[in-house]
Amino acid sequence: GAGVSQTPSNKVTEKGKYVELRCDPISGHTALYWYRQSLGQGPEFLIYFQGTGAADDSGLPNDRFFAVRPEGSVSTLKIQRTERGDSAVYLCASSSGTSGVGETQYFGPGTRLLVL
Amino acid sequence: SQQGEEDPQALSIQEGENATMNCSYKTSINNLQWYRQNSGRGLVHLILIRSNEREKHSGRLRVTLDTSKKSSSLLITASRAADTASYFCATVVNYQLIWGAGTKLIIKP
Numbered sequence: 001g002a003g004v005s006q007t008p009s010n011k012v013t014e015k016g017k018y019v020e021l022r023c024d025p026i027s028g029h030t031a032l033y034w035y036r037q038s039l040g041q042g043p044e045f046l047i048y049f050q051g052t053g054a055a056d057d058s059g060l061p062n063d064r065f066f067a068v069r070p071e072g073s074v075s076t077l078k079i080q081r082t083e084r085g086d087s088a089v090y091l092c093a094s095s096s097g098t099s100g101v102g103e104t105q106y107f108g109p110g111t112r113l114l115v116l
Numbered sequence: 117s118q119q120g121e122e123d124p125q126a127l128s129i130q131e132g133e134n135a136t137m138n139c140s141y142k143t144s145i146n147n148l149q150w151y152r153q154n155s156g157r158g159l160v161h162l163i164l165i166r167s168n169e170r171e172k173h174s175g176r177l178r179v180t181l182d183t184s185k186k187s188s189s190l191l192i193t194a195s196r197a198a199d200t201a202s203y204f205c206a207t208v209v210n211y212q213l214i215w216g217a218g219t220k221l222i223i224k225p
Contacts, residue, residue, distance in 0.1 A: 033213070042204050042215030043159070056211055091159065102146040102166075102208035107159040 002026075004108035006092050012114045013082055021077040021111045023092030030097030032075050033105060034067055037089045049075060050097060082115045089113070121216050122205060128222040135192045137219040139205030140185075146208040148181055150190050152201045153218070159204070162190075195223045 005024045013019050025032050030051050035043035045059040052072045060066070064082075069075040079086055089112050093105040123138045141148070150162045165172045165181045165188065172179045178191040192199055200223045206213040 031211075035213075035215075040217065042206075042217050043213070045212045045214065048211050059212070093159075102149075102164070102211075104149070104161050104164060105213060106161065107151075109158050 004092055004094050004106055006090075006108040006111050008111060009109065010112045010114070012116065014116050015082060015084060017082050017115075019079050019082055019113065021079075021090050021113070023075045023077070023094075023108060025073065025075070025092070025094030026106055028096070029094035029106075030072065031095040031103070031105075032069060033093040033095075034075070034077050035091040035093065037091055037110070039088075043091055046077070079113075082113075084115050087113055087115045122203070122219040124219060125217070126220045126222070128224060129195060131195055131197055131223050131225050133195055135195050135199070135221055135223075137190045137203050137221070139188045139190070139216055141188075141205070141207045141214075141216075142186065143207075143209060145183075146210075148179075148188050149206045149208065149213070150177075150179060150188075151204045151206060153204065154201045162203075192221075195221075197223050197225045199223050 007022045032049040034046040037043040047067050048056040049069045052069055064080045067077045089110040091110045093107045095103045095105045121140050147164055147166045149164045151159045153159045163174045163179050165179050176193045181188045202218040202220050204215050204218045206215045
């Protein structure tokens with residue numbers, strides 16, 4: 001596609017429920033990133049994929065958070081037993097993966113998650 | 117954790133004036149990038165400056181980098197109402213983008 005897309009745009013769920021957030025990166029981009037942004041803050045790194053593998057998952061806050069990218073394209077961020085503190089905008093970005101460290105990342109519009 | 121700090125947190129100027137935003141960071145970096153965000157969504161990449169560069173221009177944007185002071189500035193010249201947005205600096209540490217809290221810029225018509 002022309003840009004990074006994310007679905008759903010908005011997700012409202014109840015505390016304790018399981019949610020999945022989807023990211024479709026720019027076609028051909030091998031690097032994919034997930035970030036979380038709380039109101040009034042900058043994005044916070046969660047996880048980075050190179051191809052199908054998670055190259056760096058050091059930003060995942062706890063074991064309730066998990067992300068996959070089974071075919072090296074679409075990625076799904078999964079949150080188990082959601083808590084109110086998980087409410088945020090979840091941003092996905094992709095980059096070509098060919099230029100090494102620090103290449104430009106292209107962001108999707110985000111998924112706004114609200115946990116009631 | 118957030119590495120960068122933008123200054124000021126908020127800036128309101130008249131259309132046509134120049135806007136300057138500053139960013140400070142803590143650790144060594146590969147490069148530093150500036151992004152714009154409208155309405156809490158859609159981060160748009162503006163400009164990237166490498167650690168061995170001191171200044172870079174792109175249209176009405178001018179970015180400087182001082183690695184000895186661990187700081188960067190973004191200058192927007194001849195501001196327009198459409199420049200109203202939040203501006204973030206992000207430093208690259210390994211493959212992660214580490215972000216500041218942003219400067220909210222309001223351009224008054």
